[in-house]
Amino acid sequence: AQSVTQLDSHVSVSEGTPVLLRCNYSSSYSPSLFWYVQHPNKGLQLLLKYTSAATLVKGINGFEAEFKKSETSFHLTKPSAHMSDAAEYFCLISSGSARQLTFGSGTQLTVLP
Amino acid sequence: GAVVSQHPSWVICKSGTSVKIECRSLDFQATTMFWYRQFPKQSLMLMATSNEGSKATYEQGVEKDKFLINHASLTLSTLTVTSAHPEDSSFYICSAQSPPGTGGVDTQYFGPGTRLTVL
Numbered sequence: 001a002q003s004v005t006q007l008d009s010h011v012s013v014s015e016g017t018p019v020l021l022r023c024n025y026s027s028s029y030s031p032s033l034f035w036y037v038q039h040p041n042k043g044l045q046l047l048l049k050y051t052s053a054a055t056l057v058k059g060i061n062g063f064e065a066e067f068k069k070s071e072t073s074f075h076l077t078k079p080s081a082h083m084s085d086a087a088e089y090f091c092l093i094s095s096g097s098a099r100q101l102t103f104g105s106g107t108q109l110t111v112l113p
Numbered sequence: 114g115a116v117v118s119q120h121p122s123w124v125i126c127k128s129g130t131s132v133k134i135e136c137r138s139l140d141f142q143a144t145t146m147f148w149y150r151q152f153p154k155q156s157l158m159l160m161a162t163s164n165e166g167s168k169a170t171y172e173q174g175v176e177k178d179k180f181l182i183n184h185a186s187l188t189l190s191t192l193t194v195t196s197a198h199p200e201d202s203s204f205y206i207c208s209a210q211s212p213p214g215t216g217g218v219d220t221q222y223f224g225p226g227t228r229l230t231v232l
Contacts, residue, residue, distance in 0.1 A: 036223070043119075043206055044157075044223040090156060101147075101221060103156045 002027040004093045006104035014112045019063075019078040021107045023091035026072060031095040033074040035065055038088045038106075047089075050074060061085070086111045116140055117209050119224035126197055127232055134192045134227045136207030142187035143209035147221065148180075151204040163190040197231040204228050 007022040025031060032051045036044040048059025055067040065076045074091060091104040116139040126132050136146055144165045149157040161182050162170040169182035179201075181193040190209075194201055208221040 034220070041204070041226065041228065043117075043225040044208075046220065046222065049220060100162075101159070106156050 002029075002031065002093050002095045002102050004033075004091045004102055004104040006089075006091050006107050008107050009105065010108045010110065012110040012112060013081045015083055016080050019076070019081045019085065019109065021076040021089050021091075021109065023065075023074045023076065023104060024072055025074060025091075025093050027093060027095040029095040031093050033065075033067060034092040034094070034101075035059065035063070035074075035076045036090045036092060038090065040087075044090065047076070081109075081111045083111050083113065085109060115211055115220075115222045117207065117222045117224040119205075119207055119227050121227060122225060123228040123230075125230045125232065128198050129196055131193055131195045132197055132229060134194075134205055134207075134229075136190045136192070136209070136224050138188045138209040138222070141209070141211060143190075143211075144187060145210040146184060146190040147208045147210070148182060148190070148192050149206045149208070151206060151226075153204075157206060160192075194229065197229070199231045202229055202231045 003026045005024045034049045035047040037047050038044045047063050048057045050057050050067045058064045063078045065074050067074050089107045093102050118137045120135045124132055146163040148160045150160050151157045159172050160175045163182045163184040165184045165187050171177045179195055184190040204226050206226045208223045211220045
């Protein structure tokens with residue numbers, strides 16, 4: 001069994017300040033972990049992924065995430081938020097022989113001017 | 114690379130009619146595609162896994178006779194909502210699993226979604 005928990009349904013930050021979106025996971029196997037972003041009425045865009053290589057993963061648009069096995073976490077960060085970062089963010093896990101994706105519940109990021 | 118398209122992007126239909134949604138992988142071959150449904154302010158719900166040349170695998174609670182899936186080629190999967198009713202109104206998103214070497218077998222690339230409204 002596998003699961004992901006996004007700890008915050010909403011996060012609000014001011015433009016230019018750091019962003020932290022939290023994700024914890026549970027898996028009986030070595031997981032692959034992903035962060036996707038979804039803008040309104042759009043599909044999901046891959047930001048970054050972890051697949052058992054480097055634990056610090058750099059993605060697009062200045063985002064990065066660190067895989068911490070001891071804490072079962074894969075939090076998404078960005079040093080300085082931009083207005084265009086306002087969107088819904090999903091943490092996903094894939095593990096086991098089936099490699100099926102399990103979605104987190106999503107975190108809505110609001111960026112204030 | 115790894116672009117997935119969906120057509121149409123939005124559709125409005127009358128209750129009782131059928132609607133077909135296409136999902137295409139534009140620059141790679143995808144033996145496996147997935148269909149999701151998303152309600153407002155909610156996460157995606159996996160409906161079915163579509164495998165080229167074989168029957169789709171439906172998730173529990175998804176009516177396979179209502180949501181017909183055909184994966185006729187390595188770049189095209191279709192979802193047909195048969196005898197649509199207002200409760201079928203939703204945002205439908207497909208994804209295609211990348212082949213080895215293009216991003217890893219775990220990576221799914223998502224289409225832009227199709228907004229279905231049933232009157």
